[in-house]
Amino acid sequence: MVVVAAPDFWSNLADKAPSIPSVKSVLLGGSQVILGAQSYFGGLDVGNAPSCSNPQLSCHNTSVVEDLCCFNYPGGQMLQTQFWDTNPPTGPDDAWTIHGLWPDRCDGTYEANCDDSRAYHNIRDILESFGATDLLSNMTMYWKDYKGNDETLWMHEWSKHGTCVSTLNPDCYSSYRSKEEVVDYFAAAVSLYTQRPTYQWLLEAGIEPSTSKSYTRDQIQTALSSKHGRPVTLGCKGGKLDEVWYHFEVRGSVQTGVFEAADPDGGKSTCPYSGIRYPPKAARGGRPAPTHTRTRTHVPEPTGPAFSGRGNLIAKTGGRSKGCIISGGSWYDTRSCARFHATQEEEGGFSLESSKGKCAVVDNIFRCSSDISEATVFSGSDDDTLTFYADEVPYRFNKIDIYVDKEGHGTELTVEWQAA
Numbered sequence: 001m002v003v004v005a006a007p008d009f010w011s012n013l014a015d016k017a018p019s020i021p022s023v024k025s026v027l028l029g030g031s032q033v034i035l036g037a038q039s040y041f042g043g044l045d046v047g048n049a050p051s052c053s054n055p056q057l058s059c060h061n062t063s064v065v066e067d068l069c070c071f072n073y074p075g076g077q078m079l080q081t082q083f084w085d086t087n088p089p090t091g092p093d094d095a096w097t098i099h100g101l102w103p104d105r106c107d108g109t110y111e112a113n114c115d116d117s118r119a120y121h122n123i124r125d126i127l128e129s130f131g132a133t134d135l136l137s138n139m140t141m142y143w144k145d146y147k148g149n150d151e152t153l154w155m156h157e158w159s160k161h162g163t164c165v166s167t168l169n170p171d172c173y174s175s176y177r178s179k180e181e182v183v184d185y186f187a188a189a190v191s192l193y194t195q196r197p198t199y200q201w202l203l204e205a206g207i208e209p210s211t212s213k214s215y216t217r218d219q220i221q222t223a224l225s226s227k228h229g230r231p232v233t234l235g236c237k238g239g240k241l242d243e244v245w246y247h248f249e250v251r252g253s254v255q256t257g258v259f260e261a262a263d264p265d266g267g268k269s270t271c272p273y274s275g276i277r278y279p280p281k282a283a284r285g286g287r288p289a290p291t292h293t294r295t296r297t298h299v300p301e302p303t304g305p306a307f308s309g310r311g312n313l314i315a316k317t318g319g320r321s322k323g324c325i326i327s328g329g330s331w332y333d334t335r336s337c338a339r340f341h342a343t344q345e346e347e348g349g350f351s352l353e354s355s356k357g358k359c360a361v362v363d364n365i366f367r368c369s370s371d372i373s374e375a376t377v378f379s380g381s382d383d384d385t386l387t388f389y390a391d392e393v394p395y396r397f398n399k400i401d402i403y404v405d406k407e408g409h410g411t412e413l414t415v416e417w418q419a420a
Contacts, residue, residue, distance in 0.1 A: 048173040048180065055252035057260065059106035069172035070253055075103025075111060075164050077265040078248045079233075080192040083146075084241060089281035091144040096198040098143040099243065100157040101189035103165050108266020111164045118170075118181075119159035124151055126179045127186065133327060133355065135183070137334045138190050157189075158182060167253035184255045192259065196246050201227045202278075209280035215241075216274045229261035236271035241278045307350045307378070307417045312337035317413040323394055325415060327354040329368040330399035331390055339420055351375035366402045386415040 050069040058076030065071040072078070081099035083090070091097035104110045113119070120126060127136045145153035162168065162185040170176045202208070205223030207215055217234065220241065224232045228246055235243030248259040313325035314337070324337035341353045352359040357370035366388060378386060388402040389409035403409050 048175050048177070050167060050172045050174075050253045050255065052252040052257070055257065057251045058249045059262070059265075060249070068166040069169065070167065072103060072165060072167050072250050072254065074105050075166065076106045076249060077104045077262060078102065078192075078250055078254070078259065079104055080189065080196060080246045080248065082193065082196070082198055082244050082246075083144075084198075084243070084278075084281075085144075085146045086240070086242075086279050086281050088146060090146045091142060091281070093281045094199055095142060096244065098139075098189060098193050100161055101185065101192065102161045104265050106265055108264075110161075112160045114164040118163050119155075120179060120182060121155055123154040123158060123182065123186075126182045130180065130183050131355070132183050132187070133338065135187055135190060137326070137332070138194075139186060141334060142193065143186075143190070154186070158185060165254055167250075167255065167257075172253070188254050192246070192248070196228065198224065198244050207278065209278050211279060214275045214277050217269065217271050217276060218273075220271070220276065221269075230263050233264050234269040234271045236269075236276060239272060239275060239277055241271060241276050307342040307352070308344055309419060310339055310341055311420045312418045313340055313352075314416045314418050315413050316416065317393060317411060322413070325366070325402070326399070327356045327368060328399075329354075329356075329359060329366045329402070331388075331394050331402050331413065332399050333394040337418075342417065345377050349377040349379040351377055361404050364403050364405050366404070385417075388413050388415060 052067075052070035055070045056065060058072045058078075061071070061073075065073060079100075079102040081102060082096040083099050084096050085091070102110065124136065127133075127139075139154065140150065143154060144150055162182070165185065168181040168185055170181060173180065202220065202223050205219070207220060207223055220234060221231060224244065230247060233245035233247070234241065235245070245264070247262045247264050249262040251258040251260065314321060315323050315325060315331055323331060323333040325340075326332045326334065327338035338354055340359070342350045343353070344350050352368070353375065354368040356368045358372040358375040359366065359368040360372045360374065360376040361367075362372070388404065389406045390400045390402050390411040390413060391409055392398075392400060393411055394400045402413065406412070
């Protein structure tokens with residue numbers, strides 16, 4: 001079995017984030033996803049999450065399980081569901097988007113809207129209050145509503161499905177902090193999504209978006225099930241592939257348990273046996289498809305002089321905008337930019353600080369951290385930019401270190417200030 005490591009952004013969440021841990025190890029050979037082992041706290045105790053000793057695998061109990069903080073019931077099969085929306089085109093051209101994380105009963109039926117008292121409407125504010133800015137950045141890019149109302153979709157998924165996850169009940173937390181289970185739900189959903197890269201898996205099997213090609217159901221099923229470890233559920237409308245469901249059972253809690261690939265619990269694929277179309281996300285005339293991103297989170301074009309006050313650090317390479325510098329100092333391909341504070345220094349130049357702390361050059365690498373006691377003083381060029389170097393251009397979830405010295409680092413980027 002493959003134990004798949006959670007993406008690096010777990011370890012970069014702020015200290016206030018709750019109990020979903022990060023995983024540092026990768027073993028070769030199968031279909032498990034671990035969400036347990038180390039906490040958001042960067043090495044501190046997991047703390048609030050349920051402590052589960054020898055937990056059972058959901059849907060496999062032969063007697064009543066009383067501890068529903070360590071056993072997901074009645075929603076024992078978890079579905080990580082993804083969209084491919086082309087009309088209108090939604091999300092990046094080279095990625096499927098997140099639909100949700102659903103706790104189905106083990107027979108394919110499901111509960112919904114299980115706790116109206118926790119049907120929260122302010123999902124973005126909740127995530128920000130826990131410092132889950134990197135998680136929010138990923139959701140802003142990949143958890144998209146085709147009408148552009150991302151937070152409405154997040155609210156719907158949490159209220160309808162998240163409130164029905166037994167292991168996320170507030171009573172399961174040893175020192176419960178109001179709404180922390182919301183962060184755990186979205187973190188689990190995004191972690192599973194990052195480890196089920198549908199677009200890439202299809203591409204590796206020669207299945208690519210096309211206006212002229214068509215594919216068989218067996219081709220698509222084989223491409224995905226061979227990676228996931230079990231059959232997946234395929235969704236089509238009008239003969240067009242537009243949804244994939246990955247099925248899991250969980251050993252332990254959603255917060256810290258092991259997700260094991262499972263056979264579908266009753267849902268049937270709705271795609272024909274052959275002639276399945278997989279159209280590209282392209283606007284008319286072949287232009288890149290727009291991403292439906294809220295105004296408050298889009299990447300603005302840099303305007304003007306002076307690193308001063310509050311703003312974003314916009315990255316450019318090859319004359320084109322390519323993401324931002326995020327709060328820890330890494331280069332990231334995101335449309336949800338971290339906010340920095342630039343202070344003009346008396347001796348000339350300026351210093352930078354993010355939500356993570358002061359920014360400095362440490363061993364040639366640009367870093368921002370609460371561990372930094374003295375910020376580096378920078379001097380912008382005549383056109384108010386900073387020049388850094390990297391080993392590569394970021395792609396999807398990769399965070400790239402940026403360096404002050406060029407030697408050994410072949411990618412040059414300019415960083416421009418956008419007042420915010």
